Amino acid sequence: MMWKRFLCPLCQRIRIITHNVGYLAPFASRRHASSKSSDGQIDMSQFPVENIRNFSIIAHVDHGKSTLADRLLELTGTISQEASNKQVLDKLQVERERGITVKAQTASMFHQYQGKTYLLNLIDTPGHVDFNYEVSRSLAACQGVLLLVDANQGVQAQTVANFYLAFESELAIIPVINKIDLKQADVESTEEQMRRLFDFKEEDFFKISAKLGLNCREILDAVIQRIPPPKSDPNQPWKALLFDSTYNHYRGAVTSVAVVDGRVRQGDRISSAHTQKTYEVQEVGIMSPDHQATQELHAGQVGYLIAGMKSIQEARIGDTLHLSNSPVEPLPGFKPAKPMVFGGIFPMDQSEYRDLKVAVDRLTLNDSSVTVAKDSSPALGLGFRLGFLGLLHMEVFNQRLEQEYNATAIVTTPSVPCKARLSSDKLIKQYKTEEITIFSPAEFPERRDVTEYLEPMVLGTIITPDVHLNRIFSLCEAKRGEQVDFTYIDTSRVLLKYKLPLNEIVVDFYDQLKSITSGYASFDYEDHSYEPAELVKLDVLLNGQAISELSTIVHKDKAYPVGKALASKLKNVIPRQLYEVIIQAALGGRVIARETVKAYKKNVLAKCYGGDISRKMKLLKRQAEGKKRMKKIGNVDVPKDAFISVLKR
Numbered sequence: 001m002m003w004k005r006f007l008c009p010l011c012q013r014i015r016i017i018t019h020n021v022g023y024l025a026p027f028a029s030r031r032h033a034s035s036k037s038s039d040g041q042i043d044m045s046q047f048p049v050e051n052i053r054n055f056s057i058i059a060h061v062d063h064g065k066s067t068l069a070d071r072l073l074e075l076t077g078t079i080s081q082e083a084s085n086k087q088v089l090d091k092l093q094v095e096r097e098r099g100i101t102v103k104a105q106t107a108s109m110f111h112q113y114q115g116k117t118y119l120l121n122l123i124d125t126p127g128h129v130d131f132n133y134e135v136s137r138s139l140a141a142c143q144g145v146l147l148l149v150d151a152n153q154g155v156q157a158q159t160v161a162n163f164y165l166a167f168e169s170e171l172a173i174i175p176v177i178n179k180i181d182l183k184q185a186d187v188e189s190t191e192e193q194m195r196r197l198f199d200f201k202e203e204d205f206f207k208i209s210a211k212l213g214l215n216c217r218e219i220l221d222a223v224i225q226r227i228p229p230p231k232s233d234p235n236q237p238w239k240a241l242l243f244d245s246t247y248n249h250y251r252g253a254v255t256s257v258a259v260v261d262g263r264v265r266q267g268d269r270i271s272s273a274h275t276q277k278t279y280e281v282q283e284v285g286i287m288s289p290d291h292q293a294t295q296e297l298h299a300g301q302v303g304y305l306i307a308g309m310k311s312i313q314e315a316r317i318g319d320t321l322h323l324s325n326s327p328v329e330p331l332p333g334f335k336p337a338k339p340m341v342f343g344g345i346f347p348m349d350q351s352e353y354r355d356l357k358v359a360v361d362r363l364t365l366n367d368s369s370v371t372v373a374k375d376s377s378p379a380l381g382l383g384f385r386l387g388f389l390g391l392l393h394m395e396v397f398n399q400r401l402e403q404e405y406n407a408t409a410i411v412t413t414p415s416v417p418c419k420a421r422l423s424s425d426k427l428i429k430q431y432k433t434e435e436i437t438i439f440s441p442a443e444f445p446e447r448r449d450v451t452e453y454l455e456p457m458v459l460g461t462i463i464t465p466d467v468h469l470n471r472i473f474s475l476c477e478a479k480r481g482e483q484v485d486f487t488y489i490d491t492s493r494v495l496l497k498y499k500l501p502l503n504e505i506v507v508d509f510y511d512q513l514k515s516i517t518s519g520y521a522s523f524d525y526e527d528h529s530y531e532p533a534e535l536v537k538l539d540v541l542l543n544g545q546a547i548s549e550l551s552t553i554v555h556k557d558k559a560y561p562v563g564k565a566l567a568s569k570l571k572n573v574i575p576r577q578l579y580e581v582i583i584q585a586a587l588g589g590r591v592i593a594r595e596t597v598k599a600y601k602k603n604v605l606a607k608c609y610g611g612d613i614s615r616k617m618k619l620l621k622r623q624a625e626g627k628k629r630m631k632k633i634g635n636v637d638v639p640k641d642a643f644i645s646v647l648k649r
């Protein structure tokens with residue numbers, strides 16, 4: 001094990017850390033000797049409200065949030081400077097594999113400024129639009145943000161969206177231009193764009209390289225100078241906002257809390273304003289960046305709290321916690337997330353339904369933007385209908401279910417919720433309303449029973465160098481878009497706004513936009529209500545049997561190309577089987593596309609003559625494992641990933 005020494009900013013003593021486990025446990029008691037209570041924990045009472053700053057780093061995807069978070073944690077001695085600590089706040093396996101942040105993470109650090117020690121709570125947020133709910137929730141625990149922009153790419157669509165999130169929450173915003181070390185960095189025009197769009201002044205800017213650590217120390221001072229302390233009152237009864245939760249197998253919900261007023265400590269009896277249930281606090285502490293128990297959490301501080309909450313219903317994000325004997329006015333909480341894409345999720349085998357339910361419950365505790373309702377399907381049995389903020393969100397959720405909860409599930413073809421105005425008296429009576437929302441193609445009413453269908457629209461923002469404009473115009477037209485704004489944000493970059501049907505952009509619009517602009521355009525969207533549209537249901541049949549889980553709702557003008565593409569994709573994902581598989585796409589009973597998967601008898605032991613039984617067992621085992629990832633629908637084995645993959649390019 002390798003050790004490293006450095007000067008601790010809190011106690012001004014030499015501290016020792018290891019490369020891979022952070023602080024070395026046997027030496028832990030030496031840390032902050034001056035600031036610790038008798039049991040060796042950090043004494044949180046030494047940080048009055050005026051010495052606390054709570055802030056987030058917000059930016060477009062890949063502009064360097066997690067890298068800057070690393071530098072700030074290193075500069076304050078919270079983590080070591082070794083390679084093992086790269087992007088320490090991206091803790092999930094899915095984040096490391098995909099190289100993106102999907103979950104906001106909190107880290108507390110200590111910084112010396114003008115002779116005083118400040119407690120800085122940093123929240124690193126995701127950049128991708130599908131995880132925007134994480135950003136808006138994190139901002140509720142902050143008084144300021146660092147708005148980071150990559151000097152090579154300039155202002156991008158999520159920069160604009162995130163700026164307005166912070167601006168509307170009345171937070172202090174510090175503009176930071178990052179990656180100034182890059183040869184292609186255009187610091188001047190990035191600054192011009194930010195000044196023009198967001199009205200910053202020349203003296204507001206920090207120009208840094210988060211990768212090299214250039215000018216990063218100044219940011220710590222600026223956080224103290226420019227971001228106000230929380231508006232908290234230590235003399236009021238304890239009240240805290242529950243802004244995040246994770247599930248721990250042994251301890252139940254580990255909640256992230258922003259303490260608004262008062263103080264909480266281990267053993268206190270607390271209550272949830274939402275459920276009225278009471279609990280005894282088992283542990284409180286800060287994330288630095290891992291859990292570090294403390295004796296108390298005080299007004300203005302951000303930390304974690306464990307109180308034996310067992311389920312998602314108990315640890316509701318946005319809830320207000322208070323001392324049981326001092327009821328308080330609940331905090332406003334959060335606007336519920338608005339799911340944009342729905343997908344069914346089913347166990348591979350019905351005997352795994354309960355396990356899947358537990359896994360979905362625990363993961364939704366950590367990802368409260370997912371909505372859950374029970375669902376059932378003729379082919380797949382009992383399952384759930386989940387609402388996601390986008391397709392990437394749906395894929396990440398599915399991957400996390402597998403990686404973190406060991407739950408293998410089938411996710412059906414994603415769909416966006418359309419509406420239908422009913423004309424049939426029978427249906428109006430059945431639904432007890434004249435306008436219904438259709439969450440899955442199975443619920444799609446016949447044309448003769450409706451006066452009109454409506455589809456969800458979004459207002460999309462595209463920022464692009466102007467050389468790509470013509471190709472973007474063609475793409476948006478092909479996606480039935482309508483341009484509503486066109487503004488130059490500097491001499492060569494344009495901000496476009498388009499009204500677009502959500503159904504057209506949800507699957508591959510972003511990939512196409514990236515590909516036609518060589519990655520230079522960025523895209524963000526917000527909800528823009530519903531508009532009438534001529535929609536049809538495209539059925540998919542396997543060997544003559546309609547498979548509702550594969551059917552999809554499309555605009556009538558798109559039915560033929562989508563049907564053809566669906567059939568040919570399915571041909572590529574359905575493996576050859578003992579008999580021929582006929583794939584058909586049909587519109588109102590009329591077949592519009594057809595493909596065939598030829599029969600193929602795979603005897604894995606065919607070439608395995610004679611003797612070696614262990615080799616035979618191995619081959620059979622491998623074949624059985626392949627089958628496990630298949631679902632028999634009708635008489636056809638369909639790979640579990642077929643439902644999402646047929647929609648992708």
Ligand SMILES: Nc1nc2c(ncn2[C@@H]2O[C@H](COP(=O)(O)OP(=O)(O)OP(=O)(O)O)[C@@H](O)[C@H]2O)c(=O)[nH]1
Pocket residue numbers: 059060061062063064065066067068087099100101102125126127128178179180181182208209210211212
């Ligand atoms: N040259 C250079 N590269 C940087 C700098 N800062 C970050 N990067 C690189 O940019 C890439 C993205 O950095 P991240 O820190 O993961 O970006 P992010 O904003 O956290 O990404 P998301 O969370 O996925 O939105 C990584 O390859 C970093 O090494 C910098 O100052 N200079």
